[in-house]
Amino acid sequence: MPLRTPFVALLVILVxxxxxxxxxxxxxxxxxxxxxxxxxxxxxxxxxIWFQGFVADPSSGEPIDATHDxxxxxxxxxxxxxxxxxxxxxPATSVVDGWFxxxxxxxxxxxxxxxxxxxxxxxxxxxxxxxxxxxxxxxxALDAQRAVQEDGDWGISGDNVYKMTGNVGIGxxxxxxPLDVRATEYVAIRGASIGDAGTFYGVMGEGTGDGTVYGxxxxxxxTGSVYGVAGFADGVGVHGRHNGTxxxxxxxxxxxxxxxxxxxxxxxxxxxFHGKAxxxxxxxxxxxxxxxRLDVNGTVKMLGFHMSDCxxxxxxxxxxxxxxxxxxxxxxxxxxxDWTIAGIDMYSSVTGKVGVGTTSPTSPFTVYxxxxxxxESTSANxxxxxxxxxGNATGNEAYGLYGDxxxxxxxxxxxRAESDIAQGTAYGCYTEAYSDSGNAVGVFSEASANxxxxxxxxxxxxxxxxxxxxxxxxxxEGGNWGVWGSNSxxxxxxxxxxxxxxxxxxxxxxxADWAGYFEGNVFFDDAIAVGTDAPRKPIxxxxxxxxxxxxxxxxxxxxxxxxxxxxxxxKVGSSNxxxxxxxxxxxxxxxxxxxxxxxxxxxxxxxxxxxxxDAVLTVENxxxxxxxxxxxxxxxxxxxxxxxxxxxxxxxxxxxxxxxxLAPPAPARAAGNVVLDSDGAxxxxxxxxxxxxxxxxRYQLTTIGGFAPVYVAEKATGGAFTIxxxxxxxxxxxxxxxE
Numbered sequence: 001m002p003l004r005t006p007f008v009a010l011l012v013i014l015v016x017x018x019x020x021x022x023x024x025x026x027x028x029x030x031x032x033x034x035x036x037x038x039x040x041x042x043x044x045x046x047x048x049i050w051f052q053g054f055v056a057d058p059s060s061g062e063p064i065d066a067t068h069d070x071x072x073x074x075x076x077x078x079x080x081x082x083x084x085x086x087x088x089x090x091p092a093t094s095v096v097d098g099w100f101x102x103x104x105x106x107x108x109x110x111x112x113x114x115x116x117x118x119x120x121x122x123x124x125x126x127x128x129x130x131x132x133x134x135x136x137x138x139x140x141a142l143d144a145q146r147a148v149q150e151d152g153d154w155g156i157s158g159d160n161v162y163k164m165t166g167n168v169g170i171g172x173x174x175x176x177x178p179l180d181v182r183a184t185e186y187v188a189i190r191g192a193s194i195g196d197a198g199t200f201y202g203v204m205g206e207g208t209g210d211g212t213v214y215g216x217x218x219x220x221x222x223t224g225s226v227y228g229v230a231g232f233a234d235g236v237g238v239h240g241r242h243n244g245t246x247x248x249x250x251x252x253x254x255x256x257x258x259x260x261x262x263x264x265x266x267x268x269x270x271x272x273f274h275g276k277a278x279x280x281x282x283x284x285x286x287x288x289x290x291x292x293r294l295d296v297n298g299t300v301k302m303l304g305f306h307m308s309d310c311x312x313x314x315x316x317x318x319x320x321x322x323x324x325x326x327x328x329x330x331x332x333x334x335x336x337x338d339w340t341i342a343g344i345d346m347y348s349s350v351t352g353k354v355g356v357g358t359t360s361p362t363s364p365f366t367v368y369x370x371x372x373x374x375x376e377s378t379s380a381n382x383x384x385x386x387x388x389x390x391g392n393a394t395g396n397e398a399y400g401l402y403g404d405x406x407x408x409x410x411x412x413x414x415x416r417a418e419s420d421i422a423q424g425t426a427y428g429c430y431t432e433a434y435s436d437s438g439n440a441v442g443v444f445s446e447a448s449a450n451x452x453x454x455x456x457x458x459x460x461x462x463x464x465x466x467x468x469x470x471x472x473x474x475x476x477e478g479g480n481w482g483v484w485g486s487n488s489x490x491x492x493x494x495x496x497x498x499x500x501x502x503x504x505x506x507x508x509x510x511x512a513d514w515a516g517y518f519e520g521n522v523f524f525d526d527a528i529a530v531g532t533d534a535p536r537k538p539i540x541x542x543x544x545x546x547x548x549x550x551x552x553x554x555x556x557x558x559x560x561x562x563x564x565x566x567x568x569x570x571k572v573g574s575s576n577x578x579x580x581x582x583x584x585x586x587x588x589x590x591x592x593x594x595x596x597x598x599x600x601x602x603x604x605x606x607x608x609x610x611x612x613x614d615a616v617l618t619v620e621n622x623x624x625x626x627x628x629x630x631x632x633x634x635x636x637x638x639x640x641x642x643x644x645x646x647x648x649x650x651x652x653x654x655x656x657x658x659x660x661x662l663a664p665p666a667p668a669r670a671a672g673n674v675v676l677d678s679d680g681a682x683x684x685x686x687x688x689x690x691x692x693x694x695x696x697x698r699y700q701l702t703t704i705g706g707f708a709p710v711y712v713a714e715k716a717t718g719g720a721f722t723i724x725x726x727x728x729x730x731x732x733x734x735x736x737x738x739e
Contacts, residue, residue: 048105054098063098071123072104078119078132085111392432400432401443415443564588565612583610594621598630633688671735674723681713681724684734691719693738704731
């Protein structure tokens, strides 16, 4: 189809296309004069293009009246090429007196016309018309092209637009600087620079000249002049730098990185920092000429003082009459120089004993007191480890800590330790003992009291209290026994903490504490008693709740998944292998912990352990009992032969069957009606009475209200079978019988 006057807009998207008549390739219709019309807009650009065409009968040339499906598509070549837009279908397009109109872009978003040439291809009722129509520009579009060319005021260089003279105003008509912006919003100019690596500046100012030069100057009439915010941990809100030789980086004044002025106010801050402050050179306080790293012209006040390097350990800081401080050796302590002072430590390297409260010490350190405490030690170290007394002994018979107390009346403690800290780990008593041969005892304590006088003796008493963290009253770790308690009385058991118990724990008068708490394995070589002090079996749980169900033992599996189980495994034999062949298990089957009990029996001669697959007896939550099956559907379901050795079987009517001579019971049946779906099929769910006999069922189907060759498309599996071959909506009567 030849093109007479092709035009296409560049900026305002105005397109007018005129063509002369030409026959189509298939002869279905003839397209006469064709036009693509667009609207010329001063502001918003139209996003659709009107196309008008003329269709005549190919034999007579007369215009036609009909409806046709028209498809439009734009290519980059007159034949072949690449599709740039479309295809867009305009269904049932009305043709009146041969003329029709379609709106290109109505269904498919219109493309950008930025890289001609373009060719429009039409398809009418599936028939492609040929040739394609070449699109060109309209005069108004050629005129608009000058909007992207230089006009003398602005220059264009590649992707850049520039202006060499004059000022630009935004928000005002008389700009006084090259770019003058006035805004009523809280931000007049915003600069953002984004990248993955390197240095980026949101706003960068540079000043060059012989006079006073400012890269960026802020003149704040309100609360501030320059305001900087750093959005990241390593960012800088305001950064001052100076490139001059011999001067410092400047911000605020000419030669200072940061200059702060309190304006003569005594309660104002010239500089205020939240967090760390770094100074790479000297810092002067009260002086502009510091001669040291920190030069203070005045009095220094501080809560503490620490020197990381004092030349020689143990020296003290002294000063002469002029105030000059020096490090000197600490004066010797004691008249015989037995003791040495090193810093805050004091020690004696000579042999001998120290006695407190006694003139005859029997050990390197002996304390005697006629009061309540012979030795009292307190250690405080918030946030760290605090040790009041630490004992470490090595030898044939070594005691890390040894205490001996004897009282006729009152309470005697061989060792008593209490630890109370705010945070961390608290040990009431912590000792270590090591011996190459012999006995090593971390803590050894003996206490005796006369019961006739009302006294009570405690070998070791430990109490630890800590609001946050872990607290241990007495903790023992050893190759054989961590904590060992004994009693020399022949009728009593070894004791620790109580009067006649190896280990005695008290939960604090029934509070939510633990009287005993163990992490790891626990071994008992005798009975375990719960609720009684006279166990009659290896494990004896005693409760006394009249008129109510009480559970002496609870076995829990905290998994929420259906099919999870917990129980008790039984094993008879002395082998070390885990070969428990029998068990009792409770299996979760539904919500609210509802499930089934199973008796498990693994009959295999192998090391396998009984599991749920070995269930021989099941009691469901509903009360149904299964023997040989884990899913009983009746009160009693037996997968196998039921053997009655005497008495026979009693039925609901009161009759008793003792021999096989009685008439067999009627076969199980199920029946019903079902309406077929849109495919003429239906899925029939069977009741529990017959659903377990899938392979033994006999089927009967009857159509109601008509005839159809219905049949059983799929035998019963999982308690349901499928009917097919009928008409949609037909009703079918069905019946199944157990053979």
